[in-house]
Amino acid sequence: MNKTLFEKIWDSHVVEQIDDDLALIYIDLHLVHEVTSPQAFEGLRINSRKVRRPDLTVATIDHNVPTSDRFNIKDPISKQQIETLRKNCEDFKVPIYDIDNVNQGIVHVIGPELGLTQPGMTIVCGDSHTSTHGAFGALAFGIGTSEVEHVLATQTLLQKKPKTMSIEALGKLPFGVTPKDLILSIIGKIGVDGGTGHAIEFRGEAFEDMTMEGRMTVCNMTIEGGGRAGMIAPDEKTIEFVQGKRFTPKGTNLDKLIEIWKELKTDKDASFDTEVKIDCTSLEPHISWGTNPGQVIGVNSSIPDPNDYESPEKKSNAESALEYMGLEAGQKISDVKIDRVFIGSCTNGRLEDLRAAARIIDGKKVNKDVNAMVVPGSGIVKMLAEKEGLDKVFINSGFDWREAGCSMCLAMNPDKLSPQERCASTSNRNFEGRQGKDGRTHLVSPEMAAAAAIEGHFVDVRNWK
Amino acid sequence: MEAFVNHKGLVAPLDRSNVDTDQIIPKQFLKRIERTGFGEFAFFDWRYLEPGVLNPEFILNEDRFKNASILVSGSNFGSGSSREHAPWALLDYGFKVIIAPSFADIFRNNCFQNGILSIILDKKEVDYLMGMSLSSRNYQLNVDLENEVIYDDEEFKANFEIDPFRRESLLKGQDEIARTLTSDSYIDTYEKNRIKRW
Numbered sequence: 001m002n003k004t005l006f007e008k009i010w011d012s013h014v015v016e017q018i019d020d021d022l023a024l025i026y027i028d029l030h031l032v033h034e035v036t037s038p039q040a041f042e043g044l045r046i047n048s049r050k051v052r053r054p055d056l057t058v059a060t061i062d063h064n065v066p067t068s069d070r071f072n073i074k075d076p077i078s079k080q081q082i083e084t085l086r087k088n089c090e091d092f093k094v095p096i097y098d099i100d101n102v103n104q105g106i107v108h109v110i111g112p113e114l115g116l117t118q119p120g121m122t123i124v125c126g127d128s129h130t131s132t133h134g135a136f137g138a139l140a141f142g143i144g145t146s147e148v149e150h151v152l153a154t155q156t157l158l159q160k161k162p163k164t165m166s167i168e169a170l171g172k173l174p175f176g177v178t179p180k181d182l183i184l185s186i187i188g189k190i191g192v193d194g195g196t197g198h199a200i201e202f203r204g205e206a207f208e209d210m211t212m213e214g215r216m217t218v219c220n221m222t223i224e225g226g227g228r229a230g231m232i233a234p235d236e237k238t239i240e241f242v243q244g245k246r247f248t249p250k251g252t253n254l255d256k257l258i259e260i261w262k263e264l265k266t267d268k269d270a271s272f273d274t275e276v277k278i279d280c281t282s283l284e285p286h287i288s289w290g291t292n293p294g295q296v297i298g299v300n301s302s303i304p305d306p307n308d309y310e311s312p313e314k315k316s317n318a319e320s321a322l323e324y325m326g327l328e329a330g331q332k333i334s335d336v337k338i339d340r341v342f343i344g345s346c347t348n349g350r351l352e353d354l355r356a357a358a359r360i361i362d363g364k365k366v367n368k369d370v371n372a373m374v375v376p377g378s379g380i381v382k383m384l385a386e387k388e389g390l391d392k393v394f395i396n397s398g399f400d401w402r403e404a405g406c407s408m409c410l411a412m413n414p415d416k417l418s419p420q421e422r423c424a425s426t427s428n429r430n431f432e433g434r435q436g437k438d439g440r441t442h443l444v445s446p447e448m449a450a451a452a453a454i455e456g457h458f459v460d461v462r463n464w465k
Numbered sequence: 466m467e468a469f470v471n472h473k474g475l476v477a478p479l480d481r482s483n484v485d486t487d488q489i490i491p492k493q494f495l496k497r498i499e500r501t502g503f504g505e506f507a508f509f510d511w512r513y514l515e516p517g518v519l520n521p522e523f524i525l526n527e528d529r530f531k532n533a534s535i536l537v538s539g540s541n542f543g544s545g546s547s548r549e550h551a552p553w554a555l556l557d558y559g560f561k562v563i564i565a566p567s568f569a570d571i572f573r574n575n576c577f578q579n580g581i582l583s584i585i586l587d588k589k590e591v592d593y594l595m596g597m598s599l600s601s602r603n604y605q606l607n608v609d610l611e612n613e614v615i616y617d618d619e620e621f622k623a624n625f626e627i628d629p630f631r632r633e634s635l636l637k638g639q640d641e642i643a644r645t646l647t648s649d650s651y652i653d654t655y656e657k658n659r660i661k662r663w
Contacts, residue, residue: 016651024631024648026655036548038498049642052652064496076498084498090604128547128571142571145500146551146578146641154645156652162570192483193567194543226544228570291481313482313539397561410546412492431487432547433510458517 002166005233006199008236009139011266013122021160028121030151031107032059033092033413034085036126038148041088051092052155058116059089059096062106063412067375067402070099070268070443078413088355092152105404107380108132108220108346113380114213115245119234119261119422124151129428131222135215136242137234137264139199159392165198168207169283176462178356179214180221180426180445182206183293184286186278187225188296195227198274201266202232206280213352221318221348221428224293233265285461287333288430288443296428297333299448299460303330321344324432325440327421334458336442340423341372341453343437343446344402345409348426349377353446355386358393360450360464367456373400374413375407399453411436424452446447468638472561472608474534475600477525482539486551486572489543495550502555503550506654525563530604536596537560542583552579564615567593577631584625588628593621612635618628622639 002010008343030053037059044051051057064078073079082099088094097104103114103418108129110237111117117133124130133140140315153265154241167186173179187194200222207215215232222230240259242248249257249374284298297304306318306329322329327336343349343357354374361424365374373396376382382404384389391401409427417423417439427451444452447461490549494506514520523531530548536555540551542565545550555563566588568576586594597617598604608615610632616622627635634641646654 015655016648018630019628022628024645024651026652026659035495038502042498049643064493067605076497081498082497126547126549128545142545142547144552144571144575146549146576147574151640153642153651155656156645158630158641158645192544193569196570198543200634222569223545225540226569266605270639292485317482319605325552410492412495429485429487429545431485434487437491437510459542 002270004266004270004272005137005201005231006139006164007119007270009122010161015156018158019419022158024156025122026156027124027151028114029062029111029289030122031111031123031125032148033063033107033125033127034061034081034250036145037148038081038084039145040152041092043149044092044152049153051094051152054095056155057094058154059085059094060104060107061085061099063406063410065099065405066414067405067407069154070403074390083155095284102120102379102383103146105380105405106346106349109349109377109381110135111214111379112241113245115242115248118242118248118257119238119262123282124157127353128223129220131227131230132216132220132346134219134222134229134231135212136238137231138287139229139231141229149390153305160458162199163197164339165195165200165227165274165276166269167200167202167276167278168270169202169278169280171205171279172209173206173280174283177283178445178447179210179217181283181286182280182294183221184288184296184443185283187221188286189278190225190276192224192294193224194224195222195225197455199229199231200227202230207232208235211236211352215296215348217347218348221293222448224428234261240421275280278421285448287448287458289325289327289333289430290318291324291430293428293430293443295321299458301333303331303333304327317329334460337457338423338424338442338452339421340417341370341425341449342375342408342425343449344375344407345375346378347428349381349444350376350383351384354381354390357446357450358390360447360461361397361399361454362393364454366453369456371397372453373402373408375402376404377406400415406456408435410434424449424458447459466578466638466640469580469582469610471610472534473605475532475559476535476594476604476606477530477533478595478598479524479536479538480595482563483541484541484546485545486548487545489551490548490554495548495595500553501557504559507558511574532559534559535564535606536560536593537564537598540566540588543566544569549570550565550574550577552576552581556581564591564594564598577635578641580634582608584615586623586625590602590623595601597621
C-alpha cells in the first residue's frame with residue numbers, strides 16, 4: 001500500500017492497536033523541561049513508578065532562565081521549579097543540561113544541535129512547539145503533563161491517529177522572503193485551526209530549498225495553524241546536518257540508518273485526507289497585526305477593516321484584536337512605530353537567524369526610541385555566534401546580547417513587555433498578554449525585526465540598503 | 466482521576482473563538498509544582514482589573530454565573546500552549562464540561578486526562594446554548610455521557626460523540642498509566658524488535 005511519510009512513521013511505532021483510531025505508540029525521544037514536568041514526576045512518586053527509559057529522556061531548563069544574570073534567579077517560585085527539575089532528574093536518573101552547561105538551551109534548539117533529533121523518530125515534549133523536530137522527518141508533537149507522566153512511566157503514549165494533510169508550496173520563495181514569512185502566510189490562509197486533527201507534511205520546492213534551520217522555523221509554527229505535527233521528508237541536507245552530531249550513531253550503524261532514512265518519504269500515489277496548495281512566487285515579507293498568528297498581512301498592506309470580513313466571528317475577532325493592539329483599520333502597517341525588538345525563541349533563535357539579523361544591522365544604530373535584544377536559542381548558538389563576532393555587531397548597533405533561554409517569547413522570566421509596549425518579535429505567538437500583560441506583539445522574521453529596530457517602524461526588508 | 470458520572474449544572478457563556486491557553490492561565494502562574502490551586506488564576510487577565518479586583522465587565526464575574534460548571538465557548542477553544550495548567554485551572558474553578566464547535570488537539574487530550582468532558586456541538590447548537598445562558602438566570606444542562614446526549618429541562622436536546630475508549634476511561638475514572646502497564650508485554654516485545662531495527 002502507498003503510504004505518506006507520516007503513516008510510515010506512525011505504523012512503525014504502533015505497540016498495540018486499541019481500536020480503529022487509537023493506538024499505543026512507542027516514543028523514541030522524550031524531551032523534558034522545568035515547567036510541564038514537576039507534577040508528572042510527582043505522579044510517579046505517588047504511585048511508586050519508575051522512569052522506564054531514562055536513556056531515551058533528556059531534560060533541560062529553558063522557560064524560567066533569566067537571560068542576564070542566570071545564576072541569580074530572584075523569583076523564588078521560578079527558582080523552586082528549576083530546583084525541582086534538578087532533584088527529579090537526579091532521583092529518576094534522567095540526564096539534564098543545566099544552566100552551567102554549554103549545551104543548555106531551548107529544548108527545541110538543543111535536540112537537533114546534539115543529534116538527539118533524528119529522522120523517523122517519534123519525539124514528544126510537554127511543549128506545543130515540539131513540532132519543530134518534524135523538520136527532520138520525525139513525528140514530533142506537544143503533550144500535556146499527564147501524558148509526560150505516561151511517557152516517563154511506559155515510554156509509550158495512547159494517541160488517536162491524526163488525519164493527514166499536505167501543504168504544498170508551488171514555486172520558489174522570492175528574494176528577501178524567508179521561511180518565517182511563508183509559515184505566517186500559510187497560517188493566514190488555513191487559519192489558526194486549519195490543521196486541527198492533522199499531521200501536516202510540507203512539500204514542494206520552497207521547502208526543499210530551505211536550510212534545516214528554515215525547515216525548523218516552518219515546522220515549529222505548525223501548531224499555530226492547529227496542526228498536531230508538521231514534517232518535511234528527510235533529504236541530503238537532513239543527513240548532512242545530523243551526521244557528526246554528538247548523539248548521532250556513527251560508522252556502519254549510521255550507514256544502516258541512512259538507508260532507512262532514505263525510505264522516509266511519501267510514496268508516489270499515497271493520498272492525504274486534506275490537501276492545500278500555496279503559491280510562493282508572489283509572497284511578501286509578512287507581519288502579524290492581531291492577537292492570533294493567523295491575523296497576518298504583507299509588509300506593504302494596510303490593517304484590515306473588520307467590516308470587510310463576511311463571517312461575524314472573524315469580524316468580532318478583528319475588532320477586539322484592533323482594540324487590544326491599539327491599531328486603526330486602514331492604517332499602513334509600515335507606519336506603525338515600535339518600542340521593543342526581540343530576536344530569539346525556538347522559532348528563530350538559531351545561528352542562521354542571528355546571522356541574518358546581523359547582516360541587516362551591521363554598521364547601523366538601533367533607533368533611539370527602540371529597546372532591542374537578541375537571545376541566542378542555546379549556549380552553543382551563543383558560543384558559535386561569538387566566535388563569528390556577531391555579538392560585537394549586535395552590541396555595536398545598540399542591541400542587548402543575552403544568555404540562552406526562552407526569554408520574552410513567553411515572559412516567564414524577567415524579560416517581558418510593559419503594558420501597551422509594541423514589539424517586533426521573531427517568536428511564535430501574538431496572543432493577548434503573551435509577552436507581558438497588555439503587551440502588543442507583531443510576529444516577523446529576524447530580518448524584518450532587525451530592520452524595524454533600526455528604523456523604529458516596520459519596513460520592507462527587500463529594499464534594505 | 467475522578468469518574469465522570471452524569472452531570473447537571475449551570476451554564477456560563479464565553480462568547481469568543483480561539484480562547485487560548487495563555488488566556489485560560491497566564492504564564493506567571495505556571496511556576497507552581499502542584500496540580501491544584503490554579504482556579505483562582507483562571508482567565509486572570511480578563512477576570513481581574515488588578516490582582517484582587519474583579520473586572521465587573523467580564524461575564525464570568527456576574528453573580529448569576531458564579532456557580533457554573535458548564536462552559537460554552539467559540540471554536541478552537543484551548544489553542545496554543547500545551548500547558549495542562551489550563552484544564553487544571555478550569556477544573557479547579559468548577560468547570561466539569563466545556564462545549565464548543567471545536568477544540569485544539571492538545572487541550573482536548575489534556576481534558577480527557579483530568580476528567581473534564583469536552584463536547585463538540587454544531588455551531589448552531591452552541592449559539593443556541595450561548596443565547597439561552599445569556600438570556601436566563603439559571604440555565605441548566607443535563608449531560609449523559611453513557612448515552613452521549615445533552616439536554617435542557619425544556620426542548621433542547623443534542624447528541625455528541627466521544628471516542629469509545631476515552632468515554633469508557635471517563636466513565637470509570639480510569640488511570641491511563643495503570644491500563645498501559647497491563648500492556649507491558651507488548652512494550653517489551655516492541656523494544657526487543659526496536660533494538661534489532663536500529
